[in-house]
Amino acid sequence: MSGKGQTTLPGASCPLPLSDYPEITLAHGAGGALTEQLFQNLILPELSNTLLDERHDGAVFPANARELAFTTDSYVIQPLEFPGGDIGHLAVCGTINDLAMCGARARHLSLSLIIEEGLPTETLWRIIRSVGQTCRAANVAVVTGDTKVVERGKGDGLFITMTGVGEIIAQQPIRPTRIQPNDVILVSGDIGRHGIAVLSAREGIAFETPVRSDCAPLHDIVHALIAADLDIHCMRDLTRGGLATALIELCQTSGLGMMINEAAVPVSDAVSGAADLFGLDPLYIANEGRFCIVLPKENVAKALDVLRSFNIASESGQIGTVLEGPGPLTMETALGSSRQLDLLTGEQLPRIC
Amino acid sequence: MSGKGQTTLPGASCPLPLSDYPEITLAHGAGGALTEQLFQNLILPELSNTLLDERHDGAVFPANARELAFTTDSYVIQPLEFPGGDIGHLAVCGTINDLAMCGARARHLSLSLIIEEGLPTETLWRIIRSVGQTCRAANVAVVTGDTKVVERGKGDGLFITMTGVGEIIAQQPIRPTRIQPNDVILVSGDIGRHGIAVLSAREGIAFETPVRSDCAPLHDIVHALIAADLDIHCMRDLTRGGLATALIELCQTSGLGMMINEAAVPVSDAVSGAADLFGLDPLYIANEGRFCIVLPKENVAKALDVLRSFNIASESGQIGTVLEGPGPLTMETALGSSRQLDLLTGEQLPRIC
Numbered sequence: 153m154s155g156k157g158q159t160t161l162p163g164a165s166c167p168l169p170l171s172d173y174p175e176i177t178l179a180h181g182a183g184g185a186l187t188e189q190l191f192q193n194l195i196l197p198e199l200s201n202t203l204l205d206e207r208h209d210g211a212v213f214p215a216n217a218r219e220l221a222f223t224t225d226s227y228v229i230q231p232l233e234f235p236g237g238d239i240g241h242l243a244v245c246g247t248i249n250d251l252a253m254c255g256a257r258a259r260h261l262s263l264s265l266i267i268e269e270g271l272p273t274e275t276l277w278r279i280i281r282s283v284g285q286t287c288r289a290a291n292v293a294v295v296t297g298d299t300k301v302v303e304r305g306k307g308d309g310l311f312i313t314m315t316g317v318g319e320i321i322a323q324q325p326i327r328p329t330r331i332q333p334n335d336v337i338l339v340s341g342d343i344g345r346h347g348i349a350v351l352s353a354r355e356g357i358a359f360e361t362p363v364r365s366d367c368a369p370l371h372d373i374v375h376a377l378i379a380a381d382l383d384i385h386c387m388r389d390l391t392r393g394g395l396a397t398a399l400i401e402l403c404q405t406s407g408l409g410m411m412i413n414e415a416a417v418p419v420s421d422a423v424s425g426a427a428d429l430f431g432l433d434p435l436y437i438a439n440e441g442r443f444c445i446v447l448p449k450e451n452v453a454k455a456l457d458v459l460r461s462f463n464i465a466s467e468s469g470q471i472g473t474v475l476e477g478p479g480p481l482t483m484e485t486a487l488g489s490s491r492q493l494d495l496l497t498g499e500q501l502p503r504i505c
Numbered sequence: 506m507s508g509k510g511q512t513t514l515p516g517a518s519c520p521l522p523l524s525d526y527p528e529i530t531l532a533h534g535a536g537g538a539l540t541e542q543l544f545q546n547l548i549l550p551e552l553s554n555t556l557l558d559e560r561h562d563g564a565v566f567p568a569n570a571r572e573l574a575f576t577t578d579s580y581v582i583q584p585l586e587f588p589g590g591d592i593g594h595l596a597v598c599g600t601i602n603d604l605a606m607c608g609a610r611a612r613h614l615s616l617s618l619i620i621e622e623g624l625p626t627e628t629l630w631r632i633i634r635s636v637g638q639t640c641r642a643a644n645v646a647v648v649t650g651d652t653k654v655v656e657r658g659k660g661d662g663l664f665i666t667m668t669g670v671g672e673i674i675a676q677q678p679i680r681p682t683r684i685q686p687n688d689v690i691l692v693s694g695d696i697g698r699h700g701i702a703v704l705s706a707r708e709g710i711a712f713e714t715p716v717r718s719d720c721a722p723l724h725d726i727v728h729a730l731i732a733a734d735l736d737i738h739c740m741r742d743l744t745r746g747g748l749a750t751a752l753i754e755l756c757q758t759s760g761l762g763m764m765i766n767e768a769a770v771p772v773s774d775a776v777s778g779a780a781d782l783f784g785l786d787p788l789y790i791a792n793e794g795r796f797c798i799v800l801p802k803e804n805v806a807k808a809l810d811v812l813r814s815f816n817i818a819s820e821s822g823q824i825g826t827v828l829e830g831p832g833p834l835t836m837e838t839a840l841g842s843s844r845q846l847d848l849l850t851g852e853q854l855p856r857i858c
Binding site: 178179181182183184185186188206207208209210211212213214215216217218219220221222223224225226227228249250251253254255256260262263264265266295296297298300301302303305306307308311313315316317318320325327328329388389391392393397401405494495496497498500501502503 | 531532534535536537538539541559560561562563564565566567568569570571572573574575576577578579580581602603604606607608609613615616617618619648649650651653654655656658659660661664666668669670671673678680681682741742744745746750754758847848849850851853854855856
């Protein structure tokens with residue numbers, strides 16, 4: 153399984169006695185001696201910090217900011233490990249990014265595990281290590297958590313729910329209701345990598361040019377945008393439902409239509425080809441390290457300078473504008489016609505986050 | 506199914522067109538039009554508030570306190586509805602109570618749903634209503650959330666993960682490391698009701714005296730204890746693993762032994778009889794509305810006065826003391842002998858929270 157190399161350090165070995173417990177059992181979730189062993193030997197060494205070590209019913213910390221942001225997501229992705237990441241890395245990045253989209257810097261995370269009986273202990277260990285590594289790299293900490301185990305056939309390996317609290321660092325609110333007519337819409341890079349990477353791993357399809365997930369934390373790039381004193385009206389990460397769904401939701405909550413230009417939306421050849429093969433539209437495919445920014449025209453050049461100074465946003469660009477009144481999301485196609493984009497009614501790509 | 510009467514208002518009917526979607530489908534979790542319909546029609550009407558209505562990636566709110574408490578739990582209970590509650594009521598109470606145990610008043614909650622394809626839409630609706638009712642009664646709000654749907658056979662009806670942020674209202678820290686030798690241990694009522702109620706519902710056993718879960722929010726009672734200016738050293742709710750597990754954990758984190766008196770621990774005849782039948786020890790059975798308090802001897806009388814002024818704590822009493830040095834949890838039995846209590850190694854009662 154790919155993704156393993158990323159999360160296992162050379163020479164490190166799983167700290168639970170694997171000969172005794174090669175798989176997670178129901179007793180690991182019963183709150184008794186095995187729950188304690190799992191926490192002490194497998195979780196705490198990877199995630200330890202003064203708040204988590206306290207082992208209280210909750211973590212207590214100073215507020216440190218006038219305003220806080222608070223977000224939660226459950227991760228049910230299959231497979232648990234995929235090219236470019238795993239469910240643990242995804243959970244931390246997803247939480248950091250949701251907070252960043254509110255103009256907040258993530259500080260405290262909670263981690264709740266729902267494990268299916270029979271999950272290989274070593275898989276769980278790799279994923280917890282990945283959570284720890286991603287946290288350390290982004291200077292955030294898991295300060296409280298929970299572990300439940302459900303019977304074989306009542307779960308699917310591992311579900312993670314992560315919640316984050318962040319400190320608002322933006323001077324102005326960053327939210328859908330601040331979107332204005334004639335604002336410009338930027339996207340931070342090429343779209344569709346995450347969904348295609350997960351789907352190809354799930355289906356066991358190897359493309360000539362392998363597609364890796366774009367999964368990445370966006371805190372540094374958002375911090376730089378805010379520090380550049382740009383009047384950002386709204387940001388949104390392009391996760392489940394992709395770019396199109398994110399913009400349609402912003403049309404609905406802002407009460408303003410939007411127009412995007414198909415030719416301006418970056419899509420790699422590899423993603424484009426794979427999407428064709430799977431019968432998917434890249435506009436609706438999930439990303440986990442891409443976001444859009446809505447801001448006044450005067451700020452565009454400076455924003456693109458900041459974005460392009462980061463490797464993961466080197467392909468960022470202007471893709472559209474906000475219209476004068478209420479309306480749908482419309483796309484000017486490469487052929488010059490225009491087409492309305494709507495929320496999809498079916499399940500395009502289940503279990504990609 | 507019991508619990509239904511509690512969560513369905515007379516005359517109210519499920520707002521999703523049941524003839525179209527009597528069951529939750531994968532598309533309800535795909536982030537498209539059906540996810541939107543589920544949120545707008547079934548979730549938002551029950552949980553609406555200004556922050557949730559904003560529909561941003563996260564909720565943004567003022568800190569309002571110097572210190573915050575933060576807690577999370579996943580709820581995987583089966584059955585979803587049981588005598589005295591349901592998974593939604595349980596999630597809100599559990600979160601409020603974990604925050605209360607830290608000396609905090611719950612303010613903002615997040616709600617993340619992992620639904621198994623095929624869950625009856627009406628069941629989901631009843632549970633969301635129950636979340637809303639419990640929140641309103643306790644003056645807390647669900648301000649952000651997530652919904653995922655997994656394929657039939659990859660989940661078990663519904664898992665809920667709830668996270669809470671609360672404002673610390675206690676003047677002194679309330680935590681395990683503040684426990685002192687010779688402190689007194691109080692319990693807020695009779696133990697074991699929740700586990701027995703869930704197990705009897707699951708096994709379809711009707712006892713002569715039906716046992717209802719003790720599931721209840723403890724914010725008012727904890728607020729009253731704090732307002733009475735008691736020097737509370739630690740509190741712990743007696744959830745998974747019951748009274749014995751909670752106290753053993755406190756022995757470990759405080760580094761001090763404890764002695765409890767079996768005869769002083771309140772257990773109802775109905776719970777005692779059912780526990781015998783199931784081969785369970787009430788000391789290890791989960792509760793969802795009971796807690797223990799560790800505080801100096803001088804504060805005991807006043808604390809019991811406050812506790813007993815609440816119906817749900819009318820049977821509260823002193824059950825033991827903290828010893829002078831490190832040690833295990835020991836129980837003086839009704840026969841006068843003493844017995845060490847250890848963490849259980851097996852799965853006593855799976856899926857009770």
